[in-house]
Amino acid sequence: MSDVxxxxxxxxxxSAATFTARAGLSTIVIDxxxxxxxxxMLNNHLGFPDGVTGPELVDGGRAQAERAGATWVxxxxxxxxxxxGAFIVRTAEGASHEASAxxxxxxxxxxxxxxxxxxxxxxxxxxxxxxxxxxxxxxTSVPGIWAAGVVGGVSVHTIVTAGDGARVAINLISEIRxxxxxxxxxxxRPE
Numbered sequence: 378m379s380d381v382x383x384x385x386x387x388x389x390x391x392s393a394a395t396f397t398a399r400a401g402l403s404t405i406v407i408d409x410x411x412x413x414x415x416x417x418m419l420n421n422h423l424g425f426p427d428g429v430t431g432p433e434l435v436d437g438g439r440a441q442a443e444r445a446g447a448t449w450v451x452x453x454x455x456x457x458x459x460x461x462g463a464f465i466v467r468t469a470e471g472a473s474h475e476a477s478a479x480x481x482x483x484x485x486x487x488x489x490x491x492x493x494x495x496x497x498x499x500x501x502x503x504x505x506x507x508x509x510x511x512x513x514x515x516x517t518s519v520p521g522i523w524a525a526g527v528v529g530g531v532s533v534h535t536i537v538t539a540g541d542g543a544r545v546a547i548n549l550i551s552e553i554r555x556x557x558x559x560x561x562x563x564x565x566r567p568e
Contacts, residue, residue, distance in 0.1 A: 378475040380478065381404045381476060381549065382407065382479050383480045383482055385526070386406050386482075387484055388438055388538045389482040389484075393543065394445070395441050396542075404446065404448065405450060405476065406447055409451070413533075415432055416431055450472070455468060461520040464478070480546070485533070486528065495510070509529055511530060525538070
């Protein structure tokens with residue numbers, strides 16, 4: 378059983394996976410690689426003054442999450458059963474994965490959230506009809522399931538969704554550990 382299973386590998390999912398894996402939580406990401414970021418040209422993403430293509434950003438996010446220790450599974454999630462501490466995530470490919478907690482990072486697609494029974498709200502972004510209702514930390518109405526990025530109700534801009542994935546992951550890690558979690562590296566001091 379993994380500690381965290383993240384559904385969706387775009388900016389929100391990969392960012393969340395990087396943080397949970399770096400925190401030592403066993404992390405699985407299941408991604409069908411059909412997110413809207415793959416079609417984007419990003420000339421407004423911090424750190425890329427000449428722009429970055431969506432495919433470069435998605436592939437780089439996956440590579441960073443895997444370097445941090447996350448396991449990446451190519452596949453489409455069809456359902457989530459069980460309860461907090463004992464979820465079973467089923468894929469269209471016939472696999473099932475057990476996890477203590479789930480983070481939905483399914484971008485503009487809220488159909489899985491709806492099928493799971495998560496309370497939904499109207500979207501506020503253009504072309505985003507429904508999103509998961511979340512509390513201030515990113516928890517959905519189903520205990521143990523969190524939502525990050527567009528499906529969690531934030532702006533579709535990749536810089537925002539990546540930040541939201543990190544925010545939700547930090548809140549989940551903090552809840553698991555029972556104290557506020559911080560992930561900061563420091564440059565070595567000059568000699």
